[in-house]
Amino acid sequence: MVKKDERQKGAKGQTNLDHIRVAVASVSKDMCRYSWTLPDESLNLRMKDHFSSLLFGGSITNTILELVLLAAPFVAMGMNGQVSTLLNVKGSMTFLELSVFFFVCSTVRRVYNAYLEAVYFSFQNLRTQPPKEHLLKQKKDLMGRDMEQLEILDGHDKWTMISQFLLNFGLYFCLPGYYPSPHEPQSLQERFLRLLLNHYVMSFGMYWAHRSLHEVPFLWEHIHCIHHWAKHPLSRNTYEDHWFDNFFNAIVGHCYAQILVPLDRPTFWFSRIFRILESLEKHSGVSCGFNIAHSMQQWLPFAQMPHHHDWHHEGFKGSNYTFSSIGGLWDCLFGTRKSGRANHSATREDRNGKSNVMQDLPARWFSPLLPLVGLTVLVSIKLHGSF
Numbered sequence: 001m002v003k004k005d006e007r008q009k010g011a012k013g014q015t016n017l018d019h020i021r022v023a024v025a026s027v028s029k030d031m032c033r034y035s036w037t038l039p040d041e042s043l044n045l046r047m048k049d050h051f052s053s054l055l056f057g058g059s060i061t062n063t064i065l066e067l068v069l070l071a072a073p074f075v076a077m078g079m080n081g082q083v084s085t086l087l088n089v090k091g092s093m094t095f096l097e098l099s100v101f102f103f104v105c106s107t108v109r110r111v112y113n114a115y116l117e118a119v120y121f122s123f124q125n126l127r128t129q130p131p132k133e134h135l136l137k138q139k140k141d142l143m144g145r146d147m148e149q150l151e152i153l154d155g156h157d158k159w160t161m162i163s164q165f166l167l168n169f170g171l172y173f174c175l176p177g178y179y180p181s182p183h184e185p186q187s188l189q190e191r192f193l194r195l196l197l198n199h200y201v202m203s204f205g206m207y208w209a210h211r212s213l214h215e216v217p218f219l220w221e222h223i224h225c226i227h228h229w230a231k232h233p234l235s236r237n238t239y240e241d242h243w244f245d246n247f248f249n250a251i252v253g254h255c256y257a258q259i260l261v262p263l264d265r266p267t268f269w270f271s272r273i274f275r276i277l278e279s280l281e282k283h284s285g286v287s288c289g290f291n292i293a294h295s296m297q298q299w300l301p302f303a304q305m306p307h308h309h310d311w312h313h314e315g316f317k318g319s320n321y322t323f324s325s326i327g328g329l330w331d332c333l334f335g336t337r338k339s340g341r342a343n344h345s346a347t348r349e350d351r352n353g354k355s356n357v358m359q360d361l362p363a364r365w366f367s368p369l370l371p372l373v374g375l376t377v378l379v380s381i382k383l384h385g386s387f
């Protein structure tokens with residue numbers, strides 16, 4: 001956190017932070033649509049007018065860093081033909097496919113983020129929180145963060161990119177087979193069952209990680225509250241966390257699930273892209289048929305919609321409920337589901353009202369970190385076995 005007394009006065013009486021603020025504000029104004037204000041409705045804008053830049057986010061430096069990290073593997077392969085084959089890990093997809101995979105994921109993130117925000121700005125009637133909730137008394141962005149908070153998030157974005165890059169490629173070289181090779185296809189039925197199971201395991205890890213981040217005071221104060229500065233989430237808010245929040249979730253979520261219930265190559269691709277859509281939708285500020293990933297899983301028992309996570313953000317520290325990342329099963333099972341502003345996309349559980357019953361942890365001695373310890377033990381056993 002930047003402390004006020006640490007700021008040094010510049011030659012013309014402006015603080016260094018003021019200079020940064022002006023720079024960030026001008027960048028945000030140019031590169032990221034509707035950071036501070038909603039669009040002028042009297043202009044009768046069409047949906048295509050609301051698309052923000054597909055390539056650049058609010059920060060040019062972070063965009064360049066992302067491009068460098070995406071290009072680095074291709075550069076490594078291009079330097080020498082022989083290096084390219086040396087980089088391949090036996091039993092995994094090729095290094096080239098892995099590099100293309102991360103490039104595709106990044107593109108999907110950008111395009112789907114722009115799509116969801118265009119939906120949000122185009123259809124006022126579909127917004128989960130009514131527009132009056134966005135009327136801000138102080139200088140804050142549409143999600144409720146002030147300049148100082150945005151600068152801190154900007155720093156965490158950089159560390160998120162670097163730590164995820166190291167984790168992603170570290171897993172490739174340290175765990176052969178983690179990124180599935182094309183030589184071990186599964187039958188359609190097996191793919192379907194494994195996908196369901198993998199997602200529920202992933203959701204289980206992420207549920208308890210998220211619940212710990214709320215219920216363990218240290219984790220809330222130093223890690224997770226940063227993500228909750230956004231009280232009116234938009235999809236651009238999805239990965240704006242403390243870098244360790246993203247890192248921790250990647251390990252106990254995707255990583256543990258792929259080790260315990262490995263998916264084959266096509267299902268792995270589908271699952272990761274599906275998860276990107278699902279994560280962005282949860283923060284989209286709309287809860288409706290435009291949310292493709294949530295609509296696809298509505299048939300599942302206890303399925304949730306984006307308005308559940310929206311309500312989770314609206315409550316800030318008081319929002320110790322609705323922790324599930326996908327599916328919603330664990331919130332219903334462990335008594336932490338709340339329906340929030342269900343509006344026209346209410347689920348079965350929202351309508352029957354049972355979702356509002358909150359339950360405490362099973363016992364005083366129980367820590368929400370314990371299920372994660374159990375999951376880690378299972379992963380260790382699997383890693384020392386046949387994986």
Ligand SMILES: [Zn+2]
Pocket residue numbers: 210214224228312
């Ligand atoms: Zn949270």
Ligand SMILES: [Zn+2]
Pocket residue numbers: 227238283309313
């Ligand atoms: Zn969130």
